[in-house]
Amino acid sequence: MTRRPAAGLCDRCHHQRLVPNTRGSVFSLCERSRSDPAYPRYPRLPVRSCRGFEVRDDEAPR
Ligand code: SF4
Known part of the structure; x- marks a missing residue:
């Protein structure tokens, strides 16, 4: 079982990538950190506000 x-x-953001480690934990990586140093690679959780947030397609209202 994985723990996170x-x-x-971030759990609703297009820029989140979940990264598992070998001990069963899963970390929330911010893909924006690749191109913008203002974003930490692994933000302190839970993220309550973020100017880079963009809703994931599967979260968008239909
Ligand atoms: S852009 Fe903000 S809300 Fe989105 S994954 Fe990065 S830190 Fe989280």
Whole structure:
């Protein structure tokens, strides 16, 4: 079983990537950190507000 804390906004964000490690934990990586150093690679969770947030397609209202 994998363990991970609730990531707040990141859990609904297009830029989140979940990264498992070998001990069964899963980390929330921010893909924006690749191109913008203002974003930490692994933000402190839960993220409550973020100017880079963009809703994931599967979260968008239909
Ligand atoms: S852009 Fe903000 S809300 Fe989205 S994954 Fe990065 S830190 Fe989380």
